[in-house]
Amino acid sequence: MTGPRDLRVSDAEREHVVSLLNKAVGRGMITLDEFTTRTDTALAAVTRADLNAVLVDLPGMVNSEGGHARTELKNSFGTTVRKGHWVVPRELVIRNTLGSTNLDFTEADVPPLVDVELDVSVGSVKLVLPPTASVNIDAVEIQAGEIKDKVRNGVGNPHFHVRGYVRGGSVVIKRKR
Template identity: 40%
Template sequence: MTAADPVPPRRLRVSHAEREHVIGLLQKAIGLGLIDLDEFSERTDAALASRTREELNVVLIDLPGLVVTPLPDRRPLHLKVSRASLVRDGSWAVPSAICVDALAGDVRLDFSEAEFASRVVEIELRTKGSNVDITVSRTTLVESIDLDNRFGFFRDQTRSPGAEPERRLRLEGTVRASSVRIRNSRR
């Protein structure tokens, strides 16, 4: 598969909202008598551990009568840079998912004045030999959930929002020989 080939739907990554939706369907399956509590626990663990739609669908595949309502379109914004700079700042539209592919490039994402489509934004970083600079407002919590950082530098200089944050940025992906710096805006 080349970078230009689209990812097959079954291989797309799933969000926390999609996992929670499936767990809700599993709760309905208990009420219908389709599964017992032990099976619910096993399937819930599998749903929470799933990364792709294919893995998540396995949890429901043998349960008749459950209608899976499609969630809103969650196509990620793909940002790609190779040996150049990429900047997103000012008032820009932020979808619920962003995928950053950077090869020997500089990426600057400033979320401090951005317009968000959802409260939670999942950001997948796939970088090699790059610098990634992320700026957020003081009411944003940044979580590096599943970020594989090898031979690189990661510094989160943000301050905790204190109370419940207005939004969350969840970082995941693979960072190779790259620097990632996260900081609060000065405003």
């Protein structure tokens, strides 16, 4: 599997880092020449590692869109629900055994890219995405279960990259009506 630092970045993420560099200039942390060099690097970034390299020596200037870096939702024999206004982490792990997890992203603060890792055993997961969102489910392995992707497109913002395992369970991905 691909590590988080090796994931490709979007134009929105590059622009966010450029805005952080702009703040760094305003705070006197870097010169205009450094800003130009770092901005060129950020705009040419392909992976998260490339992008974060321009911020690594700037205290308080972290590419932390979406709040917390990683959140794990564990559920056994119960129900986990997130809806309304909530801050979506950049990485979300769903561990679900004989339970259900229902996540509604339509009113949430969502970063441009969300990496969702599934570990579902005889349970269900429902993801309700914002109207402009896209999703990629190519890295989901299904064993005696099913995944229903009602979004079915690969380009949009925010983008959800869903991967992991579904054993005897179901995953439904759709947009709110």
